[in-house]
Amino acid sequence: MSGRGRTGSTVVGLMAVSAVSLFAQGQPPVGPPVRRIETASAVSTEQLGSITSVRELPAGRLLVNDGARRRLLLMDTTLATLEVVLDSLTEVENSDGTRPAGLIPYRGDSTLFLDAASFAMLVIDPAGKVARVRSVPRVEDAGRLASPGGAGPGVDANGRIVYRIGARPGPPLVAPPPGVPYFPPDPDSAFVVAIDIETRKIDTLGSIRIPKSASTIRRTADGRFNFYEVINPLPSTDEWAVLSDGVVAFVRGVDYRIDYRHADGSWTSSAKLPFDWQRVTEEDKQRMIDSVKADQRRSQMGSFVSSMIRWVNQYGKPYPAGFTVPEGYRVQNGLSKDWKLPPGMQFPANYIYACGPNETPTMTAAPDPPADRPAGRPGPGGRGEFPGGPSGIPSCIPGPVVVSGGNAPPPPSIRETGVMSASELPDYRPPFASGAVRADADGNLWIRTIPSKPTPGGPVFDIVSHDGQLVDRLQLPPGYALVGFGKGKVVYLSMRDSRGIHLARVRLK
Secondary structure (H helix, E strand, O other): OOOOOOOHHHOOOOOOEEEEOHHHHOOOOOOOOEEEEOOOOEEOOOOEOOOOEEEEOHHHOEEEEEOOOOEEEEEOOOOOEEEEEEEOOOOOOOEOOOOOOEEEEOHHHOEEEEEOOOOEEEEEOOOOOEEEEEEOOOHHHHHHHOOOOOOOOEEOOOOOEEEEEEOOOOOOOOOOOOOOOOOOOOOOEEEEEEEOOOOOOEEEEEEEEOOOOEEEEEEOOOOOEEEEEEEOOOOOOOEEEEOOOOOEEEEEOOOOEEEEEOOOOOEEEOOOOOOOOOEOOHHHHHHHHHHHHHHHHHHHHHHHHHHHHHHHHHHOOOOOOOOOOOOOOOOOOOOOOOOOOOOOOOOOOOOOOEOOOOOOOOEEOOOOOOOOOOOOOOOOOOOOOOOOOOOOEEOOEOOOOOOOOOOOOOOOOOOOOEEOOHHHOOOEOOOEEEEEEEEOOOOOEEEEEOOOOOOOOOOEEEEEOOOOOEEEEEEOOOOOEEEEEEOOOEEEEEEEEOOEEEEEEEEOO
């Protein structure tokens, strides 16, 4: 399948997967070779805002959760839309809610649709009809229960909803002096729990390590507290997923193995999975820290200059003496023609200004994308075609909100950030990142690995069987994302072309 994709009748044949040499792909010379996903058996033509998750129903029909447009669609085996099960329109009876919701496979081919905004949980029957509405079992965890994508919540063999909650920091070992507030450090672990829908009893199934985070807290002269983020350039984590038979799998990042929690509470573990571990030396860590600091500095300077331009023009202030613009800075589109730019800077020839009073933007045809950029992907400056919106280049952009009157705030300042020290970073590159693990409908785990070397093409997944064996490695086409599974080695992918976002069905060999 090409980067532009194919729609409707242009799709021919079933799924084809080609084997690719590990050495040609820059993959570790361990385990099975990487195979590329290349064609699909069906591609949708429905205009979609996004695809956060899908749920395959009997006879191959499909529930598609369009999180951006807040719709739940029912599609047939050709991925043509049969009906809108839930809609974002507030005037209709089957309203989707005010923000993206979660879709959880449940017992007997039924599906749970969780809306965190209304604390509602809809039970959808195998025919795609709303059979029952009830409240979420735990209001304080509604957001986590309704996680719309990724591994997300699942249902274990006992019919309980399995999801993740954060750990709570404990009290300080030594109490701070009187009048000094205590800011606890962020926990480096979380818990995977199961909750019974009927009794609302919650049970802790296990714990996972999460990426280490930190912040710097400084007290200002007027007694306020400022929090500054400390970036972790090499986060190491565990992940989890609920297998198709309800077994909960914990994927450990420190040694790349899987712990399985079964329905009776017993545990089993896999052997360590094959992975090309790359040691990170002290020199490597320092180079990484220096690179992150440089990137952050460029980003901070860009935000600082943009804020300064707005402050000067909105409050009629002069630019500070000696104020200069860093090399490579590009002024954002949508500023008024009469705004003053910093000394030595001018609006570019193709700049898109803010719309004037009573001016309505019009669209002009956008040039064809370069050969090295797929259609539909925005080019430099953020212009291009986007799904669900008009294509082309606008003649103007709605102007920024201008605040007038009252006292002007202090001039902008550069927001500080930090980077963790080399001693806090792991000695080996982690095998996967947060959100990298999914469970398919055939009892396997899909683990999106971090390649040890640059890899051309899309992401590569390790396929691990129910007994903890690495049985396959699959690579998605560039620009495609994994959104769900069906029984019998069926995979659903999202892709974008010049017409918008589409859903593709793939049948693996």
